[in-house]
Amino acid sequence: MTDVDERAASKSAAEHGDFAEMIEAFRELRDALCTVNPPADQLADATDTLRLMTARLREFAAPEGSRPARRDGVPDRFVTHPVLVPYTSVRTGETMTGSVEFTIAHLGGVGVHGGVVTMMFDDVLGTFVAECGQPDCVTAYLKVDYRSPTPIERKLRLTGRIDRIDGRKVVVSGEIRDGESVCAQAEALFLRVRQGQR
Structure with missing residues (x-):
């Protein structure tokens, strides 16, 4: 790696860290909005403040491919994406283990909202498939069984495994556990896109 490459990599890492902090x-704001009941005389001022910040950020609109929230190749992309659920994971061959902790913003009727659980599986398993040497795959099928309410504000165990690779098709499964209790299980089919489809 040249000095120029090293400086560029260092700058990219710094930018990534700063964006992740934002x-x-x-x-934190999203979670706060789920737990507060501001007095009426404070709502207009708070709303104006949020809209001012939104307008300020829109001044930095960037083309696809250079947006940290959706940049391909960024490790742990969920860190810089405002919607994806943060998690940690370690891959060993064709298996993965990790952890996830949902917040009050993810709460549904009882436990974590089922749609949030599904979105997390889609992200976790899709990233896992790519890390296993199957890039450029899209979700073709995703089935989730909800076995018990998924709790918030508790570290939960994630697991995933590659069940089968058949040409462009990758079959994968995953699970969320709270201790010995299975919260949700997923099975998915990811399909590698053909050249020119992206």
Whole structure:
């Protein structure tokens, strides 16, 4: 790696870290909005403040491919994406283990909203498939069984495994556990896109 390459990599890492801090601040705001009941005389001022910040950020609109929230190749892309659920994972061959902790913003009727669980599986398993040497795959099928309410504000165990690879098709499964209790199980089919489809 040349000096120029090293400086570019260092700058990219710094930018990624700074953006991730802003995303974390956004998540704190999102969680706060789910737990507060401001007095009426404070709502207009708070709303104006949020709209001013939105307008300020829109001044930095960037083309697809250079947006940290959706940049291909960024490790742990969920860190810089405001909607995806943060998690940690370690891959060993064709299996994965990790952890996830949902917040008050993810709460549904009882436990974590089922749609949030499904979105997390789609992201976790899709990233896992790519890390296993199957890039440029899209979700063709995703089935989730909800076995018990998924709790918030508790570290949960994630697992995933590659069940089968057949040409362009990758079959994968995953699970969320709270201790010994299975919260949700997923099975998915990812399909590698043909050249020219992206």
